Amino acid sequence: MKSPVRVLLIGAAGRMGKTVVDLARNDPTIDIVARCDLGDPIEPAMKNCDVGIDFSHPDAITEICRSALRHNKPLVIGTTGHSQERRRTIEEAAQSLPIVFASNFSIGVNVLSWLTRKAAELLGRDFDPEIIETHHKMKKDAPSGTAKTLAEILKTTRKMENEVPIQSIREGDVVGEHTIIFSGPGERLELTHRAASREIFARGALRAARWIIGKPAGRYSMQDVLGL
Structure with a gap:
């Protein structure tokens, strides 16, 4: 049996973060090894994960991308409301990392x-x-x-x-x-x-986290994950 995917969950205390945690408890393919929220240091946790899932706040994206680049970790970004400048930060990081960036994981x-x-x-x-x-x-x-x-x-x-x-x-x-x-x-x-439930978004994010492992650098959508 393959080892579970080790996930750093950023925004764990939010609505979506809590839903991801609840689903992951019953998913043997996922292991949430660290949880961070706005203001928490991301660096130590990023080093020891296989993939980062972000459901936090647009203000955190620069630090998230910087840490992921430093440790060469793929990202699944579900936070919305990014400015054009922050979207450029994601695009630049995707030149070196595989990133699933989706406004909706359903x-x-x-x-x-x-x-x-x-x-x-x-x-x-x-x-x-x-x-x-x-x-x-x-x-x-x-x-x-x-x-x-x-x-x-x-x-x-x-x-x-x-x-x-x-x-x-x-x-x-x-x-x-x-x-x-x-x-x-x-x-x-x-x-x-x-x-009808936030579980559909959390389930999709976990699916994206499993899918992105080993992919080449680039910005991917949820439609890429689903093969649409």
């Missing part, structure tokens, strides 16, 4: 992304796209990282100059809902994904 959402691209190709310019996303009221970034990713897919596929309209709703304890609307003459197509 299998269903990644299939939704694939369907969105196909729908945009098939429906053509007569159908105007719009995105509506809903999350719990504690979520800080808006629009969500997933909504931004979907908008970028639409914009690139359609070669649009204008931005795709995004409506962000923050209410209750909604885990996450994303709907892409294509409004055409006399008809309307909607593609929707609803998350």
Whole structure:
């Protein structure tokens, strides 16, 4: 039997971090050997892991990438809300390290992304796209990282100059809902994904952590992990 993947979990005290910990307890292929949160030193823990999983805060990404580069460790980054400068930090690190950088680790959402691209190709310019996303009221970034990713897919596929309209709703304890609307003459197509539990994101992140081991340097998406 192969040894379990040794994981450094950054952001372990957050909602997603706690869910990852709970799932890993029952997963013999994963061993969370260290947990860090904002303000904790990352350096000692990074040295002794096989892969780092980040569900912390955008402010931590520079230190995370610096430590991963120093010890040549792959990363799975699930934190959203990065500025352009911080995204460049990730891109630069990916020139030397394998990094899975995804706004959403759900299998269903990644299939939704694939369907969105196909729908945009098939429906053509007569159908105007719009995105509506809903999350719990504690979520800080808006629009969500997933909504931004979907908008970028639409914009690139359609070669649009204008931005795709995004409506962000923050209410209750909604885990996450994303709907892409294509409004055409006399008809309307909607593609929707609803998350019922954070476990779907944690399960995807652990799958990405197992997958990224041994991969060449580069920035990978969850669709790469799933083979979509």
